[in-house]
Amino acid sequence: MNPVVRGVAVYLFVYLIFRILGKRSLAEVTTFDFVLLLIISETTTDALMGEDYSLTACFIMVCTLVGVDYLFSIIKEKSTWFQVVSDGAPLVIVDNGKPLVKRMEKSRVDEEDVMEAARLSQGLTHMREILYAVLERDGTISIVPKQKK
Amino acid sequence: MQKRLTVEEIQADLDLNEHLEMQQSGWRCQRIGLYCILIIVLTAALGLYGNGVISKKIYKEGNAWVEFDQFFRHEAKMQLKVGTESAKKVIISFPTHYLNHFEIDAIVPEPKESYFENGKINYIFNGHDTITITFYLVPQDAGNIKGSLKVNQNLFTINHLIFP
Numbered sequence: 164m165n166p167v168v169r170g171v172a173v174y175l176f177v178y179l180i181f182r183i184l185g186k187r188s189l190a191e192v193t194t195f196d197f198v199l200l201l202i203i204s205e206t207t208t209d210a211l212m213g214e215d216y217s218l219t220a221c222f223i224m225v226c227t228l229v230g231v232d233y234l235f236s237i238i239k240e241k242s243t244w245f246q247v248v249s250d251g252a253p254l255v256i257v258d259n260g261k262p263l264v265k266r267m268e269k270s271r272v273d274e275e276d277v278m279e280a281a282r283l284s285q286g287l288t289h290m291r292e293i294l295y296a297v298l299e300r301d302g303t304i305s306i307v308p309k310q311k312k
Numbered sequence: 313m314q315k316r317l318t319v320e321e322i323q324a325d326l327d328l329n330e331h332l333e334m335q336q337s338g339w340r341c342q343r344i345g346l347y348c349i350l351i352i353v354l355t356a357a358l359g360l361y362g363n364g365v366i367s368k369k370i371y372k373e374g375n376a377w378v379e380f381d382q383f384f385r386h387e388a389k390m391q392l393k394v395g396t397e398s399a400k401k402v403i404i405s406f407p408t409h410y411l412n413h414f415e416i417d418a419i420v421p422e423p424k425e426s427y428f429e430n431g432k433i434n435y436i437f438n439g440h441d442t443i444t445i446t447f448y449l450v451p452q453d454a455g456n457i458k459g460s461l462k463v464n465q466n467l468f469t470i471n472h473l474i475f476p
Binding site for chain 2: 258
């Protein structure tokens with residue numbers, strides 16, 4: 164198969180898989196997840212290169228992957244719709260100290276995740292001290308504490 | 313018409329656009345995607361893409377039989393097994409239009425002789441009481457590959473669907 168077609172197909176497939184897994188898939192990487200990522204990268208390398216280990220094929224593949232990524236970033240810049248579809252949008256999951264349970268369930272985030280982010284970023288100890296917790300596009304949780312308002 | 317929200321509606325004093333309707337569509341798509349992943353894994357385990365129960369096909373004709381994968385993957389090595397009973401000499405012939413879609417990686421046991429005749433490649437083996445010959449084939453094209461092979465006087469028609 165043509166290396167450009169291979170590259171685009173693998174890029175889109177991996178993109179789709181991580182989009183299906185949701186925002187939190189990469190934000191909370193455990194040791195096992197890291198090993199799993201290495202295995203996935205090894206597997207995709209074989210599918211990308213096949214048995215063609217030439218320098219030309221390597222250059223074509225790198226250019227294809229970077230090119231598709233660049234193209235995606237341009238489309239995202241031009242179209243808000245595409246940006247939201249491909250990267251998602253920020254979502255408020257705690258409002259005035261009250262966890263928004265349905266939103267958290269849908270995003271596969273629990274109160275422990277919110278409190279962990281609150282402790283790490285703001286040194287907060289209770290949910291009631293949080294004004295807003297927002298699940299950002301990259302899967303991290305940002306905390307707005309009450310006293311800073 | 314505005315879609316009904318299945319999550320809490322809030323009035324946050326924050327400078328951000330949640331795109332809640334699109335978030336909801338995204339969650340629905342994620343669920344569909346997870347089902348798709350499940351279906352892919354299950355069908356793969358059953359052999360829809362080769363190496364499994366669904367894929368294996370065995371045809372018998374006279375004292376010969378052929379075992380092959382109906383479904384397989386592009387550039388992956390597959391086995392085509394041919395067997396005969398009570399034949400002193402086994403001649404297996406493939407039409408070239410069929411073999412053109414494959415790279416023959418190995419033939420076990422090796423044929424005593426091979427030659428090309430009338431658009432067919434013939435392999436000759438010394439027979440025993442029962443002999444099983446394995447062709448290791450690597451598909452070079454994706455799609456539907458139709459072909460046939462003749463084992464002595466027995467004709468087999470075989471089809472493969474090769475996934476890219």
